[in-house]
Amino acid sequence: MANKISLNATSYHGKGAIAEIINEVHANNFKKAFVASDPDLIKFGVTKKVTDLLDADGFPYEIYSDIKPNPTIANVQNGVAAFKASGADCIIAIGGGSSMDTSKAIGIIITNPEFEDVVSLEGMSPTKNPCVPIIAVPTTAGTAAEVTINYVITDVEKERKFVCCDPHDMPIVAVVDPDMMSSMPKGLTAATGMDALTHAIEGYITKAAWEMTDMFHLEAIRLISANLRAAVNNEPAGREGMALGQYIAGMGFSNVGLGIDHSMAHTLSAHYDTPHGVACASLLPIAMEFNRDYTGEKYREIARAMGVEGVDSMSQEEYRDAAINAVKQLSSDVGINPKNEKITEEDLDVLATDALNDACYPGNPREATKEQVIEMFRMLMN
Helix, strand or coil: CCCCCCCCCEEEECCCHHHHHHHHHHHCCCCCEEEEECHHHHHCCCCHHHHHHHHHHCCCEEEECCCCCCCEHHHHHHHHHHHHHHCCCEEEEEECHHHHHHHHHHHHHHHCHHHCCCHHHCEECCCCCCCCCEEEEECCCCCCHHHCCEEEEEECCCCEEEEEECHHHCCCEEEECHHHHCCCCHHHHHHHHHHHHHHHHHHHHCCCCCHHHHHHHHHHHHHHHHHHHHHHCCCHHHHHHHHHHHHHHHHHHHHHCCCHHHHHHHHHHHHHCCCHHHHHHHHHHHHHHHHHHHCCCHHHHHHHHCCCCCHHHCCHHHHHHHHHHHHHHHHHHCCCCCCCCCCCHHHHHHHHHHHHHCCCHHHCCCCCCHHHHHHHHHCCCC
16 A cells, blocks of 8 residues: 655745745735634734735735634634635635634635535545645644644534544645744643644554654654743743644644544543643543553654653663653643543543544554543543
């Protein structure tokens, strides 16, 4: 079987990279932008860093901000209507995964209107046409949605998140500028950073992993482990390292999938509105423990990438423990709560059922029973 890699046609990295947005809109002969960004980013002036450039250039745009932290079907459908009314021919998505996921779904439905119900996009979306061209500008260092073929939408009625995978939704340009991330508060920096680490670790051990994605994932683990603590303290070097690390993780996992941590995390976010990065971080040591005997020598390389010394002299059990403990220590150092107080015993059965039905689960290196997933959720309870 052939291994496939899908990446942006163009990406820009580094301080001041957002200036390239003007060059790109003109190089692509765009006429008007649909700027998708969430209300908080607009309120705190983050979105303005980009719209000021558009204003100075005289490039027309319209802002869409009906976007929730876990974007809903309604957010997408309202956005489709707003895009049609705007007369825009491209999308500039500014924000974290929420803004970019909403933008991907809007862009896909505009060019593939038969999927206007949104839910029919779940899984490997059978679309025929590339989405409206997207220029993605991340403001968090975590989701890597600017370089992935994935997006996640919440079905509020059914209390579930569904994952859509579609090479047609890939942004044509990614602009990864650490200055756009400098206003992130500590808690969000920690949560999104641990989401990025989860992407890298799950992508490294997933069933479909291969040499090229292993290269991406190990470098991402190294960069995230070396820079997340500094990024939480808003140190410029830490911000820059995390901006690059989370993007490299996205280069990998988008092409090979994830695992049970993400399938369980999606369920927690859908049922309790738990922030995605917090859910991923709290579950990561639990999922790693569950998978430890199905990963060969990979935990040794995870431990090495996280800065653990002496791994070559450790036994298999020792380096597996070392990798899990390094994850626990990093999560603790950046202030992640390892427990989820919202989970109740009565909810465990439906949580486990939903997790096993999530699109991320099949990539996990170890098969799980419902009882095992229930027990993992139970480990998060007080």
